[in-house]
Amino acid sequence: xxxxxxxxxxxxxxxxxxxxxxxxxxxxxxxxxxxxxxxxxxxxxxxxxxxxxxxxxxxxxxxxxxxxxxxxxxxxxxxxxxxxxxxxxxxxxxxxxxxxxxxxxxxxxxxxxxxxxxxxxxxxxxxxxxxxxxxxxxxxxxxxxxxxxxxxxxxxxxxxxxxxxxxxxxxxxxxxxxxxxxxxxxxxxxxxxxxxxxxxxxxxxxxxxxxxxxxxxxxxxxxxxxxxxxxxxxxxxxxxxxxxxxxxxxxxxxxxxxxxxxxxxxxxxxxxxxxxxxxxxxxxxxxxxxxxxxxxxxxxxxxxxxxxxxxxxxxxxxxxxxxxxxxxxxxxxxxxxxxxxxxxxxxxxxxxxxxxxxxxxxxxxxxxxxxxxxxxxxxxxxxxxxxxxxxxxx
Amino acid sequence: xxxxxxxxxxxxxxxxxxxxxxxxxxxxxxxxxxxxxxxxxxxxxxxxxxxxxxxxxxxxxxxxxxxxxxxxxxxxxxxxxxxxxxxxxxxxxxxxxxxxxxxxxxxxxxxxxxxxxxxxxxxxxxxxxxxxxxxxxxxxxxxxxxxxxxxxxxxxxxxxxxxxxxxxxxxxxxxxxxxxxxxxxxxxxxxxxxxxxxxxxxxxxxxxxxxxxxxxxxxxxxxxxxxxxxxxxxxxxxxxxxxxxxxxxxxxxxxxxxxxxxxxxxxxxxxxxxxxxxxxxxxxxxxxxxxxxxxxxxxxxxxxxxxxxxxxxxxxxxxxxxxxxxxxxxxxxxxxxxxxxxxxxxxxxxxxxxxxxxxxxxxxxxxxxxxxxxxxxxxxxxxxxxxxxxxxxx
Numbered sequence: 001x002x003x004x005x006x007x008x009x010x011x012x013x014x015x016x017x018x019x020x021x022x023x024x025x026x027x028x029x030x031x032x033x034x035x036x037x038x039x040x041x042x043x044x045x046x047x048x049x050x051x052x053x054x055x056x057x058x059x060x061x062x063x064x065x066x067x068x069x070x071x072x073x074x075x076x077x078x079x080x081x082x083x084x085x086x087x088x089x090x091x092x093x094x095x096x097x098x099x100x101x102x103x104x105x106x107x108x109x110x111x112x113x114x115x116x117x118x119x120x121x122x123x124x125x126x127x128x129x130x131x132x133x134x135x136x137x138x139x140x141x142x143x144x145x146x147x148x149x150x151x152x153x154x155x156x157x158x159x160x161x162x163x164x165x166x167x168x169x170x171x172x173x174x175x176x177x178x179x180x181x182x183x184x185x186x187x188x189x190x191x192x193x194x195x196x197x198x199x200x201x202x203x204x205x206x207x208x209x210x211x212x213x214x215x216x217x218x219x220x221x222x223x224x225x226x227x228x229x230x231x232x233x234x235x236x237x238x239x240x241x242x243x244x245x246x247x248x249x250x251x252x253x254x255x256x257x258x259x260x261x262x263x264x265x266x267x268x269x270x271x272x273x274x275x276x277x278x279x280x281x282x283x284x285x286x287x288x289x290x291x292x293x294x295x296x297x298x299x300x301x302x303x304x305x306x307x308x309x310x311x312x313x314x315x316x317x318x319x320x321x322x323x324x325x326x327x328x329x330x331x332x333x334x335x336x337x338x339x340x341x342x343x344x345x346x347x348x349x350x351x352x353x354x355x356x357x358x359x360x361x362x363x364x365x366x367x368x369x370x371x372x373x374x375x376x377x378x379x380x381x382x383x384x385x386x387x388x389x390x391x392x393x394x
Numbered sequence: 395x396x397x398x399x400x401x402x403x404x405x406x407x408x409x410x411x412x413x414x415x416x417x418x419x420x421x422x423x424x425x426x427x428x429x430x431x432x433x434x435x436x437x438x439x440x441x442x443x444x445x446x447x448x449x450x451x452x453x454x455x456x457x458x459x460x461x462x463x464x465x466x467x468x469x470x471x472x473x474x475x476x477x478x479x480x481x482x483x484x485x486x487x488x489x490x491x492x493x494x495x496x497x498x499x500x501x502x503x504x505x506x507x508x509x510x511x512x513x514x515x516x517x518x519x520x521x522x523x524x525x526x527x528x529x530x531x532x533x534x535x536x537x538x539x540x541x542x543x544x545x546x547x548x549x550x551x552x553x554x555x556x557x558x559x560x561x562x563x564x565x566x567x568x569x570x571x572x573x574x575x576x577x578x579x580x581x582x583x584x585x586x587x588x589x590x591x592x593x594x595x596x597x598x599x600x601x602x603x604x605x606x607x608x609x610x611x612x613x614x615x616x617x618x619x620x621x622x623x624x625x626x627x628x629x630x631x632x633x634x635x636x637x638x639x640x641x642x643x644x645x646x647x648x649x650x651x652x653x654x655x656x657x658x659x660x661x662x663x664x665x666x667x668x669x670x671x672x673x674x675x676x677x678x679x680x681x682x683x684x685x686x687x688x689x690x691x692x693x694x695x696x697x698x699x700x701x702x703x704x705x706x707x708x709x710x711x712x713x714x715x716x717x718x719x720x721x722x723x724x725x726x727x728x729x730x731x732x733x734x735x736x737x738x739x740x741x742x743x744x745x746x747x748x749x750x751x752x753x754x755x756x757x758x759x760x761x762x763x764x765x766x767x768x769x770x771x772x773x774x775x776x777x778x779x780x781x782x783x784x785x786x787x788x
Contacts, residue, residue: 002499055459065449066481068778072641078662080637082487085477087460093476097491104497105396243474247466268472384462385475 003103004276008228008235009391010109011040011221012353017185017341019119020215028217029115030073032346036111036219036353041233044074047221048107050081053094053114054345070113087380088294089243090114091218091348092387096241098222108227114349115217118342145294146210148382150202153297155260157204159312164204166315168195170296171208171338173318177325178335180366183350185214185341209296214341218349220356229394236356239373240276240390244268247384261312265386266305266379273375273388274307282307283329286390287371288358290351292379293336299323303331306377306388325366333358333366348387351376355391397497398670402622402629403785404503405434405615406747411735412579413513414609422611423509424467426740430505430613430747435627438468441615442501444475447488447508448739464507481774482688483637484508485612485742486781490635492616502621508743509611512736539688540604542776544596547691549654551598553706558598560709562589564690565602565732567712571719572729574760577744579608579735603690608735612743614750623788630750633767634670634784638662641778655706659780660699660773667769667782668701676701677723680784681765682752684745686773687730693717697725700771700782719760727752727760742781745770749785 013035015028029052037044052067067081084093091114098110153167172192178184190208198207228235244265258264270282279285291306293299300314308329309317317323323331334340334354337347355374357363363371373392379385407429409422423446431438446461461475478487485508492504547561566586572578584602592601622629638659652658664676673679685700687693694708702723703711711717717725728734728748731741749768751757757765767786773779 065479066775066779067639068481068641068775071639071778077640078638078659081480081639082491082637083479085459085479086475087462097476097478097494100491100495100498100500103500104494106494106497243476244472245461245465245475246471247462265472381460381462384465385460 003099003241004239005237006225007099007102007238008223008225008232009220009238009352009356010223010228010232010235011036012356013039013219014183014350014353015217016183017214017216017343021119023215025115025117026069026073028215029069029113032115032217032219033074033111033113036221040221042109047109047111049079049101049110050076051094051097051110051112052081052083053085053090053112053349054083054116055085055087055090056116056344086243086385088344089348089378089380089385089387090345091350092352092376092378092389093243094349095220095222095352095389096243096387099238099241102222102224109221109223111219111221112349113217113219114346116343116345117215118213119215145382146202146205149295149297150205152260152301153204153295156297156301159261160315162315164196165192166300166319167204167209167296168192169318170293170299171195173324174293174332174336174338177333177366178339180364181335181340184335184339185212186339205295205297211294211337211342214343216341216343216346218346218353220349220353234360235394236359236391237394238389239392240273242269242272242276243385243387244272245385262301262305263379263383263386265383266302266377269386269388270306273390277390279390286329286373286375288333288355288368288374289329289331290334290354290376291331292377293332293338294342296338298379299331299336302377302379306375325368330368333368348376348378351378352389352391359391359393397493397635398633399631400619401493401496401632402617402619402626403614403632403746403750404617404622404626404629405430406750407433408577408612408744408747409610410577411608411610411737415513417609419509419511420463420467422609423463423507426509426611426613427468427505427507430615434615436503441503441505443473443495443504444470445488445491445504445506446475446477447479447484447506447743448477448510449479449481449484450510450738480637480779482738483742483772483774483779483781484739485744486746486770486772486783487637488743489614489616489746489783490637490781493632493635496616496618503615503617505613505615506743507611507613508740510737510739511609512607513609539776540596540599543689543691544599546654546695547598547689550691550695553655554709556709558590559586560694560713561598561603561690562586563712564687564693565589567718568687568726568730568732571727571760572733574758575729575734578729578733579606580733599689599691605688605731605736608737610735610737610740612740612747614743614747628754629788630753630785631788632783633786634667636663636666636670637779637781638666639779656695656699657773657777657780659777660696660771663780663782664700667784671784673784680723680767680769682727682749682762682768683723683725684728684748684770685725686771687726687732688736690732692773693725693730696771696773700769719762724762727762742770742772745772746783746785753785753787
């Protein structure tokens with residue numbers, strides 16, 4: 001059977017995101033899974049297989065080269081655990097792996113878990129250190145994540161005549177949203193002036209244009225629609241899920257046809273997911289969007305790539321409040337990566353959990369009234385790969 | 395639809411395995427995929443999605459944290475590429491990922507690729523170095539792969555009264571088989587005396603009891619049975635494919651119920667795959683077996699765990715010639731890991747390619763007459779995880 005509307009998310013679990021030096025990787029993973037299974041109203045024994053999304057496992061433990069962390073943390077043996085990774089879109093790959101297995105009829109109930117320890121990492125093992133160490137010398141200079149997304153930001157501001165205040169508005173909006181998300185890393189309101197006055201990281205991106213460095217884990221229980229109809233307390237149907245992969249770091253960024261104003265991977269993944277979900281007018285047909293906002297510019301260009309706004313219009317719609325929690329098409333009501341942080345493997349799973357909670361009416365004080373269909377978008381590589389999941393109330 | 399008999403392998407490709415300092419990772423990956431696609435009689439354009447199995451990507455390039463190597467090597471954008479890893483069973487996880495996606499009806503034609511560069515790795519990045527560096531000091535001593543499998547070998551010889559000549563016979567048999575495999579790393583006949591006289595690595599395992607350190611890649615094209623019936627030149631049906639995961643290194647080896655005489659992961663994965671394939675008497679119903687033989691002892695105990703022989707009988711059946719190419723149930727006609735080598739991510743895919751070639755009558759001078767159904771077994775972790783694939787002629 002196809003995935004579309006035949007596979008459901010029946011339980012969600014998200015740990016607090018933050019600087020969690022006191023929480024080992026296995027502990028975070030266990031907490032998220034435990035919460036998701038409890039939320040599904042089942043025992044862990046009922047879960048037949050697991051997918052683990054974790055992008056930088058060697059930073060935590062060698063067992064990350066496999067799914068063994070799940071086996072150990074949950075006592076999951078002898079059930080299969082498969083580790084997947086795909087840059088910063090790793091989390092949604094875990095969801096897709098579980099969804100494909102359920103759609104294949106191989107299992108009724110699976111779990112997708114994303115987890116990442118980003119903080120307690122020796123400097124020489126950090127993403128930035130590796131990037132510099134393993135790159136061609138001429139390319140390694142400044143080839144950090146902020147450095148690369150700054151190229152997009154500079155081009156976008158120049159091309160469409162926006163100022164840095166447009167970027168800042170993403171951070172301001174998402175921080176305001178995060179006040180209502182008890183799991184977010186940062187839960188304080190910030191002002192445009194604060195964003196503009198923050199130390200510059202990679203012009204035009206300042207410190208508050210960047211996602212923080214955050215530990216955390218998230219999990220979702222995935223089941224067949226038939227199982228969900230029969231046993232789930234509540235559920236969201238996966239109406240579409242798709243991944244698009246362009247080449248690695250350099251080629252994706254420096255493709256001759258890259259205008260530095262958007263991401264082809266997002267456009268392709270969205271097109272595929274929309275086809276599965278029967279979406280032809282995303283702005284009208286979606287009630288809520290989780291959009292990858294590792295940097296403020298990332299949200300703006302991706303809302304365009306997702307087809308919510310025309311090219312160059314993302315900034316204007318943002319400034320006009322269209323993507324605010326009370327706007328026409330709320331984006332990152334959770335607080336996004338800007339406020340939740342971005343434990344790489346966890347992020348895509350957290351987004352799917354967030355949209356599931358919204359369309360099942362369980363998003364607490366940040367619940368959007370009448371949310372029936374939403375989208376989660378996860379970018380990686382940077383911009384080389386994208387994953388899009390459309391979730392809807394049954 | 396279920397995987398069993400609804401998913402087919404329609405093309406295989408394997409690079410020469412060996413010490414390939416002159417061959418970059420991307421080049422090996424490309425060659426294997428190119429050969430598999432050509433073997434399927436299709437253009438690469440027809441392939442809709444890819445799964446990449448690679449276990450130690452950071453040793454080669456950061457892009458290994460994703461599937462971007464496939465995108466770059468094949469010009470595969472914008473199609474999805476998912477990287478999977480599961481210790482030394484990583485290759486078969488790639489096959490399983492593609493098979494589940496096809497079974498889900500999401501794609502008609504996918505490719506599973508396994509690739510690994512094992513040789514050109516800085517010493518501090520090697521598996522052994524990492525093992526020692528990242529382990530608890532008390533456990534790190536001798537906790538190399540040979541050190542761990544030596545525990546099983548010593549116990550097996552002691553428990554059942556075999557000598558080291560039983561272990562040696564695995565190496566002798568598999569090297570003899572590899573003479574007929576042009577892709578194998580080692581293609582020379584060796585004698586029992588040579589194996590017994592080789593330098594000791596971890597008593598009772600000598601140098602010729604160990605798989606060499608080898609570079610290589612392998613790929614298989616996976617399609618729906620419907621597609622295969624219509625378009626494939628020849629194909630093997632996946633009758634069963636299953637993974638079992640026990641805990642990571644220490645717990646799997648040092649479980650209180652581990653008798654050091656076999657691997658529960660193999661028994662569980664085999665039971666699941668046999669159930670899918672309708673196999674109740676594996677020795678009678680299988681014509682050919684690829685069995686993970688990273689060390690000589692690994693083949694002996696796993697042939698028992700796969701249900702080919704009773705407990706303690708693996709050594710005797712081996713010595714009696716049951717697993718020889720002209721024996722009752724030929725094991726590792728390819729030469730196995732002992733002679734092909736073990737580029738970690740590639741091995742499981744190579745095994746599936748080997749069995750596919752055997753049951754479609756295309757295994758060259760090592761073809762077993764009348765082979766109709768075979769099994770590929772991939773172990774990892776060590777012994778923590780196992781994957782079993784049963785393949786049959788349509």
